[in-house]
Amino acid sequence: MFEKLFSGLQYLLPHHLLSGLVYRLMRIRFKPVKNTLITVVGGIAGIDWDEAGRQTYAEYEHFNDFFTRELKPGARPVDAAPDALVCPSDGRISQCGRITADRILQAKGHHYTTRELLAHDPDTRRFTNGFFHTIYLSPRDYHRVHMPTDGRLLRMIHVPGRAFSVSPGTVRQVPNLFARNERVICLFETAHGAMAVVLVGAMLVSSIGTVWSGTVTPPRTRRVQVTDWSRRDIRLAKGEEMGRFNMGSTVITLLPPDAITTMDAFEPDDPVLMGQRLARLK
Numbered sequence: 001m002f003e004k005l006f007s008g009l010q011y012l013l014p015h016h017l018l019s020g021l022v023y024r025l026m027r028i029r030f031k032p033v034k035n036t037l038i039t040v041v042g043g044i045a046g047i048d049w050d051e052a053g054r055q056t057y058a059e060y061e062h063f064n065d066f067f068t069r070e071l072k073p074g075a076r077p078v079d080a081a082p083d084a085l086v087c088p089s090d091g092r093i094s095q096c097g098r099i100t101a102d103r104i105l106q107a108k109g110h111h112y113t114t115r116e117l118l119a120h121d122p123d124t125r126r127f128t129n130g131f132f133h134t135i136y137l138s139p140r141d142y143h144r145v146h147m148p149t150d151g152r153l154l155r156m157i158h159v160p161g162r163a164f165s166v167s168p169g170t171v172r173q174v175p176n177l178f179a180r181n182e183r184v185i186c187l188f189e190t191a192h193g194a195m196a197v198v199l200v201g202a203m204l205v206s207s208i209g210t211v212w213s214g215t216v217t218p219p220r221t222r223r224v225q226v227t228d229w230s231r232r233d234i235r236l237a238k239g240e241e242m243g244r245f246n247m248g249s250t251v252i253t254l255l256p257p258d259a260i261t262t263m264d265a266f267e268p269d270d271p272v273l274m275g276q277r278l279a280r281l282k
Contacts, residue, residue: 078239151188
């Protein structure tokens with residue numbers, strides 16, 4: 001009952017207004033406010049300070065600097081096996097498995113299509129009957145996103161949209177949620193074919209950025225924006241940082257049907273860490 005009420009309420013809320021307010025709040029540099037936010041929000045979320053690369057409040061410019069903090073060297077070892085497809089972020093498995101034609105499982109009773117998710121990009125067909133992993137990042141998780149395997153950036157697509165929560169309860173209730181929310185689609189060419197890494201925005205996720213273009217949202221637009229990066233020869237290695245979120249959200253990876261030999265066994269809500277193996281590549 002609570003899930004339905006909360007999900008229903010979200011249809012009425014001013015998603016981007018709330019996210020804009022959070023954006024400003026999380027970048028306040030006034031020390032008493034900044035330090036209070038780090039103490040209170042970080043404590044409620046259960047953030048592990050021992051892993052942080054910087055250990056004192058004074059080293060953080062504002063709360064968002066803390067929230068998107070880097071980790072100590074070696075805190076997230078990346079599976080070095082050449083055939084390892086690794087997890088792009090910390091979080092929990094929302095769903096994973098085969099794409100059925102172009103249908104991706106969102107939750108029991110809910111599917112969405114690769115066409116909708118990728119904003120009808122021409123490369124969508126390359127993922128027909130392929131593989132997907134959907135990973136939910138809670139506020140306590142490390143919020144940088146890394147490469148699942150080596151890749152060369154082809155293009156980036158910013159899709160404006162709603163900002164429904166991506167908490168498990170809302171995912172179970174709101175149809176087509178990941179294809180309705182604002183998102184940044186990153187398309188790569190790899191030794192195993194095409195790869196899409198989709199950074200999905202959510203309620204109170206006030207910023208999404210990539211390492212090659214900086215902050216993508218905000219500013220927000222009403223039009224889908226496609227940027228061709230193929231001539232820049234941007235190549236990122238497995239485990240290298242590619243982007244980051246402010247607050248919790250979701251990362252979705254897509255691979256073609258002939259890219260993977262075996263998927264590691266995961267169930268919904270299983271915890272995962274950036275760098276651990278998700279599957280074996282051909």
